[in-house]
Amino acid sequence: WEGEFFPGIPTIKYEGTTSKNPLSFKWYNAQEEILGKKMKDWMRFSVAFWHTFRGSGADPFGSATKNWPWEDGTNSLAMAKRRMRANFEFIKKLGVDLWCFHDRDIAPDAETLEETNKNLDEVVALAKKLQGTKIHPLWGTAQLFLHPRYMHGAATSSEVGVYAYAAAQVKKAMEATHYLGGENYVFWGGREGYQTLLNTDMERELDHMARFLEAAVAYKKKIGFNGTLLIEPKPQEPTKHQYDWDAATSANFLRKYGLIDEFKLNIECNHATLSGHSCHHELETARINGLLGNIDANTGDPQVGWDTDQFLSDISEATMVMLSVVRNGGLAPGGFNFDAKLRRESTDVEDLFIAHISGMDTLARGLRNVAKLIEDGSLTDLVRKRYQSFDTEIGTKIEAGKADFEMLEKKAMEWGEPKVPSAKQELVEMIFQSAL
């Protein structure tokens, strides 16, 4: 394969909201400063190698639909390298600096682990070269779900051989991430869960998972990798029930096993809604538990019960996401990874660009909306005032843990029936919507 992979596609530029050019940014202006930071530093957008370069369009009822011109139909090492070159052309034309990968989506499996590792080494060496000085991974990870050996789990497999294999794979993926200058390392436990409790020893499996993560922490320290370790909650799919169901479940696990200071969370919006929460809820739950580390920027379909991994296009959702990010002071060393895929029916090469641009613009628009809300100030004000009765002497005592039931009973009797004002939810929604 000689020359460009995307010959008709220029480097994507910011052209503002009046532009009708689908191959331009209308809202995302990388160098523009918003709320004291460049947009690119708020967003830290990352391209997900697997969806963008390994997404075939297959679904449970349909075979592959994508026929990218650079693919030759093989899963060879040569093909892996060519694909990696396409990846970096894509990244550069899109104007981002970060990318994410699973070990097995960048390099092919071989007969033995040793040979597989060699394949990985070759592709990683190429990636290192292609990265240049500006680009590096937001994070790397090991693919511990596709291969049949992982059908009962990786760290939670009932087979000790699988546990060991998974450990070896994470070890290598962590080394690769470190070598490439990755800033984080992610654990998504797609097979860490159960299909039925009737054949499962959940307690033993969770213990194994804890042991596995402890070993990962130890190894990270040993090799001097300073990146953040991230757990990615998901409630289900492929398993009926995954152990990292949502942010709170993951936090409970980390606390129970004494791992709470070693990990943060990678919140995915589509996983949030599958677990019955809004994305905003999961972000806030992670944030106030001190665990908001990264966001997988996608969205689901509100009427659909599986992971659609769509590029975000809802302005309202994007604005709420950015509210959490701004409150968190940004995400660095984490960022926004586009764990999002083209629809099966989107088969033009340019669709890859359009989808990313749309997702980036949507979040950028969200950030601009948050800036408007903050400037306006009325929303923040309203919330602050709601709780002002706790900014009193007795409120302060309560918050300091110095108000016992006897004292409070006395106060309650003294005060009589408390006055309870309107929550003004419709006003809040009006203010919020005005900023969109």
Next chain:
Amino acid sequence: WEGEFFPGIPTIKYEGTTSKNPLSFKWYNAQEEILGKKMKDWMRFSVAFWHTFRGSGADPFGSATKNWPWEDGTNSLAMAKRRMRANFEFIKKLGVDLWCFHDRDIAPDAETLEETNKNLDEVVALAKKLQGTKIHPLWGTAQLFLHPRYMHGAATSSEVGVYAYAAAQVKKAMEATHYLGGENYVFWGGREGYQTLLNTDMERELDHMARFLEAAVAYKKKIGFNGTLLIEPKPQEPTKHQYDWDAATSANFLRKYGLIDEFKLNIECNHATLSGHSCHHELETARINGLLGNIDANTGDPQVGWDTDQFLSDISEATMVMLSVVRNGGLAPGGFNFDAKLRRESTDVEDLFIAHISGMDTLARGLRNVAKLIEDGSLTDLVRKRYQSFDTEIGTKIEAGKADFEMLEKKAMEWGEPKVPSAKQELVEMIFQSAL
């Protein structure tokens, strides 16, 4: 009101599975020994005062349908006492020893907290007398959700006056529970949550909730109440999102605020399914976190998105519930509370008995099925064998936290591709069903 409240209804007897009498037990035989314990000691059934005696049949689109003959249409103290007498006749005829109550469903609100407390004292004194030596509360609790003052929450209200009022109410309800010989005290945070994050300071509200529970623990110790404190998870309804979403969320909260050793969980099956989990999952999650304290024995409708609080009638679900209970060694000092209500359209007095009998028989049948499964042994065997590769030298090292990534990598390379056997899920389901 003179004489019997349920004149046509005899004391309910065990008549065995051939009986066609709806007013008899077919599976629940209180004194029969199963798996080394009397059925009554496994089950510890409790009547929920609110559903059975205050359930009106009203729903969001319909007014009350129940016209119990002993009700006079008032919410007077006299009516409260008469109702309490009906309660104990019901309990005795049903043949149980335990009951549960909210402060406000047994005694009416008055103008001031002082007078309301007096009302409560009078009814509690009567209940104490009616209890005799055999009957006592499984648990008591404070109703912190019905009154408009609690519309923004109780411990998490934005108003300090409401926080104090709630504290006073819990103080009193805990005293009443203690006085009546209650074995547990429950917190269900129906209003502890949010309607929209846009007007909510979730972090501050959660801090307040922790302070409140700490004060409850302190007060419990002060008055010498040795009952277990229970948190009852529920994902939503009435609020859009409750803070005690599910077992894992509640556990995370308790761990974060250092309260994990002071509380257990009251798992409700209908709440479990509303949060996207099976009841069995929630019970097992509570159990392996050391938190399984009590069960609210009801069930939901699998096609319905709100709390229907139906009496359990599904044998398969009941068998899974009892699997957890047996593994837990029983529930004492907790038990099974019938937090279940008649359908709005069930308006005969005898329906109250039929519903309880049906719920009790279903769980008793579940217990009998568990006994069959345990005797048969093949299910337990199958699960044990699934994990036997961890009962090896390397497995033991892993479980002891002594297997680092380097050692595991070496093993993985040495072993080659691991063998992964069938999970036998269909066989497991066949065995399970055979016991029903």
Next chain:
Amino acid sequence: WEGEFFPGIPTIKYEGTTSKNPLSFKWYNAQEEILGKKMKDWMRFSVAFWHTFRGSGADPFGSATKNWPWEDGTNSLAMAKRRMRANFEFIKKLGVDLWCFHDRDIAPDAETLEETNKNLDEVVALAKKLQGTKIHPLWGTAQLFLHPRYMHGAATSSEVGVYAYAAAQVKKAMEATHYLGGENYVFWGGREGYQTLLNTDMERELDHMARFLEAAVAYKKKIGFNGTLLIEPKPQEPTKHQYDWDAATSANFLRKYGLIDEFKLNIECNHATLSGHSCHHELETARINGLLGNIDANTGDPQVGWDTDQFLSDISEATMVMLSVVRNGGLAPGGFNFDAKLRRESTDVEDLFIAHISGMDTLARGLRNVAKLIEDGSLTDLVRKRYQSFDTEIGTKIEAGKADFEMLEKKAMEWGEPKVPSAKQELVEMIFQSAL
């Protein structure tokens, strides 16, 4: 009650998007022409008497929270009249011409049907006077779900006496609607469904429902009422399963019983999503079945499984709703009824105005967005071009029903493997979002 009901609230004016005044319209400008029609003629907004004037804030776990100053705590005829005067002041200050009502929410039940009818007559006479020349009902309806007599259904009750009673009530409500100049009459079958199929003869109940609707058609004609009869689909709540589940189910029922030409549908957005469809889907299904008659303008919470009847504030949803309305050439003689309620915690009188303004502005903004999309033209173009292969000779034959399988097989063999272009979904979403 003397003087104004809403003393501090002025008549709501259009002030444009720069206004920060919550009591002004930012997007809805009644007299402004958009797409060839005045905004008011596109929208035909109507105030729902029940939510706005009878909504108490009660929910399944909480008692009433609204303390409107004009309410005296009674359900008297005098109170009903005072409330009606408040209603018309509200309507006028909001600047709309239409309202909707249930018989029983405007006038109190009495001991007998005759007296109840008299109560209704009195209030209706007052309403007629207060309406003046400009205001009239968008529609009226009978409340056949609140009273316990309807617990098993109205037209589908197992009791013939209830069927007769419901007929009498609809007869009267239809007369009242006609007298007041109502343009439509609605059937919402809240209790027409089942709680369990095990005690239900669904076929017989559906036959009864058909007989009932036939009688309604006959009576409408007899009294010379020319308004449209509307069925309002809802999947469930209060019953487990309602017979008018969704638009397609209702259409099937109407076709089966030969009623398809006598009825249209009143689509409610929150009902749409509860049935697993987007609101847009239900509107389009109604439209292409020739049945789109009216819209109940509300929305639900995407994470909640019950009817929240919130005022619309989502711009994206509103734009899709308006796409259907514009394609339908408007809704007249139907319109947008605000079947939406304040949150339980919104307890200020001004919240009633804020909520309506927000809902009206959201839909008005949707209309403006549709105008932008139509002017731009690229979305329409893209869809037209997608199907252009059917604008050919063979396509035309197929559409005319003249292409048999043998001819098509010959063509398929002649043509070889068909080319299938990208669906451009991400581009479509980008274009759509650009108009918001």
Next chain:
Amino acid sequence: WEGEFFPGIPTIKYEGTTSKNPLSFKWYNAQEEILGKKMKDWMRFSVAFWHTFRGSGADPFGSATKNWPWEDGTNSLAMAKRRMRANFEFIKKLGVDLWCFHDRDIAPDAETLEETNKNLDEVVALAKKLQGTKIHPLWGTAQLFLHPRYMHGAATSSEVGVYAYAAAQVKKAMEATHYLGGENYVFWGGREGYQTLLNTDMERELDHMARFLEAAVAYKKKIGFNGTLLIEPKPQEPTKHQYDWDAATSANFLRKYGLIDEFKLNIECNHATLSGHSCHHELETARINGLLGNIDANTGDPQVGWDTDQFLSDISEATMVMLSVVRNGGLAPGGFNFDAKLRRESTDVEDLFIAHISGMDTLARGLRNVAKLIEDGSLTDLVRKRYQSFDTEIGTKIEAGKADFEMLEKKAMEWGEPKVPSAKQELVEMIFQSAL
């Protein structure tokens, strides 16, 4: 491949409920007479070729797990023939007479339609021979969803070439089904739906679908195929929204286009629950619309939002299914097709047998339960009595369409407040459960 495909597996026998042998029937006794018919004639079980012989265990996150010994890793014609021989050995050992197939799962695709048809001819000829005199297809169908050409639909594709191709494929599949003695022909429109309404002309697509089905009816008559044509409703997956959403939606479509007398429905339990209905509801809806033609006997996971196609193991659900079947007088010429797959983790050959046996036994147990309920009679009685007020003079008039609103109003006033008895739902559930 020489000799047996399932060497260790005997012909499955009925051994009764005391048997512990997983490879025996405990409830299904083919020749035993129940309710006046042999069990085999009630059940008419059919093996689904695709799940049993083409199911690979792949899922959206995992590759194939099944390594059946007879598979050689190719999709060759020789492999197709060998697989077909395995199929008939399986069918015979299981002791059933019926099977179901998609054209493309029994024979491989080739370069051109002509060659593909030739492949199909060869495999069909072999199947004809292997069928012998006792075995034949319950139904055949065309696979119009796997190939990328169908990504926008088959009959509803935006491309006329795809419409023609689909017609050619159905023509051929119908011929094959007819040749093999198939009793029905099924349409499952997996891709007939939309991913977003924004790029879809739903009305035009539905018209195309109607034209397509009309042509299918015409061709069926032309070739003298007397089998029933069946539509298989499914709400979604793979598309966001399928046109045959549920039974009522399909019925509406058939009525609208005048096709109601030419088609019946193939109800799938897992599809029912995905559309928000119980399986029993969908079966009853099909039945009372005169459309219950066949059942795809599987079940879903109540906590999961996608199609799991599990073998039925729930006794309660099976009993409700059989209630509908018995009311329908059986399903012939339809039957029960096992559209159910092994879990991905079930990888032993014997699991194929265990799963089928479990599914067959569960439904057989359901039939035995229905017989018990009918013998007992109390459930039927209770339902009959619920409606007895309609077995009166006025009830009869209503049912005959001779009761107008004026007459009914007179009756309502004459009768006064109607008495409304208890619905006895808990009693009904108790009776139902007693039969399990």
